[in-house]
Amino acid sequence: MQKLVQNLRLHLVDALVYLSDFEAQYQYKRAVPSVHIPAELYEQMRQFHPEKSQRTWYKDVVPNKYVSESLLILFNALDTHFQTSSKKRSDVPAVFEYESWKGVRVASSQVLVELYQTTEYQETLGFYW
Numbered sequence: 001m002q003k004l005v006q007n008l009r010l011h012l013v014d015a016l017v018y019l020s021d022f023e024a025q026y027q028y029k030r031a032v033p034s035v036h037i038p039a040e041l042y043e044q045m046r047q048f049h050p051e052k053s054q055r056t057w058y059k060d061v062v063p064n065k066y067v068s069e070s071l072l073i074l075f076n077a078l079d080t081h082f083q084t085s086s087k088k089r090s091d092v093p094a095v096f097e098y099e100s101w102k103g104v105r106v107a108s109s110q111v112l113v114e115l116y117q118t119t120e121y122q123e124t125l126g127f128y129w
Contacts, residue, residue, distance in 0.1 A: 006124070
């Protein structure tokens with residue numbers, strides 16, 4: 001179970017870093033041009049939705065209510081983006097112009113800040129950077 005939790009924490013941080021960094025999204029698009037980056041990142045994040053995850057590992061990956069609340073704000077920003085953006089222009093790099101996608105960047109950065117303040121993520125984030 002500990003290895004699973006460690007891997008999920010890394011996966012969560014990876015997805016959040018991509019969501020919070022337009023340059024990282026651009027590099028992702030260059031590496032995998034056929035992938036719709038916003039949709040891909042949304043799919044990567046779905047398992048971490050506070051209201052939809054019933055998995056036993058969730059409380060070990062999302063360590064407190066502040067992180068959980070920040071994740072809810074992020075999911076609201078993602079939902080707003082996908083409800084308001086046109087599908088044709090919503091991929092990288094055109095998506096960078098959308099205020100809704102800028103909101104996703106801000107919200108994902110806030111989740112990273114919340115994670116950084118937890119003892120559970122000190123090692124994970126230290127390993128990442």
